Amino acid sequence: MTEAGHVRGPVVAGVDGTEASLRGVRWAAATAARHRVPLRLVHAAGYADFYTGESIPPPERFKEDLRRQRWEFLHAARRVAAEEGSPEVHTVLDADPPIPCLVRMSRTARMVVLGSSGHSGLVGLLVGSATLALVSHAYCPVVSVRGQLPEPAEADPRPVVVGVDGSPLSERAIGYAFDEACFRGVDLVAVHTWSDSDTDIFSQARMYFDWEPMRDTEERRLAERLAGWRELYPDVTVHRVLVKDRPRHELLEWSRKAQLVVVGSRGRGGFRGMLLGSTSHALVHNAECPVMIARPVPSPAA
Structure with missing residues (x-):
C-alpha cells in the first residue's frame, strides 16, 4: 500500500461504448500511466438468459452479435487508452451484471472509474439505485469523470x-x-x-x-x-x-x-x-x- 493507503492494484474503468465512457477511459488510462499500474477495461455483459416474459433463451446468433458488439466497445476503449500511454492494459468481458461485477473488482483495485453518463445502467452519472450501489459499496475510491479533459500529452496545471x-x-x-x-x-x-x-x-x-x-x-x-x-x-x-x-x-x-x-x-x-x-x-x-x-x-x- 502507498502512503495514502492505496492498494497497489489496477485502475479499473467501466466501458459501455458511449463517448462519456471513453472520456472515463482516457482519464483512467492517464492516471494508470502516472501511477505505473495496470489499467483494466471492463464491460459487464449482464444480459438475461431469456427474453423478457418468455421461457425460451434468445438465439445463439443474437448472443454472438451481442458479444461481438461488446468486444468492439472494449477494442475502442483500448485504442483510447493507448493514446494516453498506459503501460499495461487488460480487457475484460464479464457475464455478471455491471454493479456486482465492478464492486467485486473494486476489492483489488486502486480505484474504479466511470464516465459521467452512459446507457443500460452500466456506468455513468452516479445517480439511481444501481450506480448509487457502486458508490456506496465499492472497496476502493470511485471516480466520476465529468467536464472537459485536456488533450493527450497536454500538461494540466490545475490543482x-x-x-x-x-x-x-x-x-x-x-x-x-x-x-x-x-x-x-x-x-x-x-x-x-x-x-x-x-x-x-x-x-x-x-x-x-x-x-x-x-x-x-x-x-x-x-x-x-x-x-x-x-x-x-x-x-x-x-x-x-x-x-x-x-x-x-x-x-x-x-x-x-x-x-x-x-x-x-x-x-x-x-x-x-x-x-x-x-x-x-x-x-x-x-x-x-x-x-x-x-x-x-x-x-x-x-
Whole structure:
C-alpha cells in the first residue's frame, strides 16, 4: 500500500461504448500511466438468459452479435487508452451484471472509474439505485469523470482540491488527494467550510477555546489535519482555504478550476447510516471536473 493507503492494484474503468465512457477511459488510462499500474477495461455483459416474459433463451446468433458488439466497445476503449500511454492494459468481458461485477473488482483495485453518463445502467452519472450501489459499496475510491479533459500529452496545471471536514472519511480523502497531487505534479487546495448552523464543529476546540475567533480555531485545526500528510508529501505545495459557507457550494465553485475534486462518501453532517452525503451527491451531479469519492476502510470480514 502507498502512503495514502492505496492498494497497489489496477485502475479499473467501466466501458459501455458511449463517448462519456471513453472520456472515463482516457482519464483512467492517464492516471494508470502516472501511477505505473495496470489499467483494466471492463464491460459487464449482464444480459438475461431469456427474453423478457418468455421461457425460451434468445438465439445463439443474437448472443454472438451481442458479444461481438461488446468486444468492439472494449477494442475502442483500448485504442483510447493507448493514446494516453498506459503501460499495461487488460480487457475484460464479464457475464455478471455491471454493479456486482465492478464492486467485486473494486476489492483489488486502486480505484474504479466511470464516465459521467452512459446507457443500460452500466456506468455513468452516479445517480439511481444501481450506480448509487457502486458508490456506496465499492472497496476502493470511485471516480466520476465529468467536464472537459485536456488533450493527450497536454500538461494540466490545475490543482487537486480536497474537501476537509474532520470526519474519518475526510481523512482518507486527504490522503488520496495528496497522492494524486504528488503524482500529477500539481498543487493541492484543502477546502474547509463552516456555518453558524453547524451542530458538530470541525473539532471540539470551540468548546474549550471560546475566546478564539471561530476562523482562527478552524484554521488551526485544518493545519493540524494536514500536518502529517505534508510530512509524507513534502514536494506538494498546499493552499488552505477556509470559507463560511456550505461545503457543496464552495467545492462546486472550485470544480470549475480544478483537475480533480476529492471528498469522502459521507461527511460529518447528515444522518447516521447515510451511504452518500449531500456534498458528494451534489458533486457527482454538478461538478465541472472529475470527482473522486473516498470509501470507508473495509471490515476484515467484508
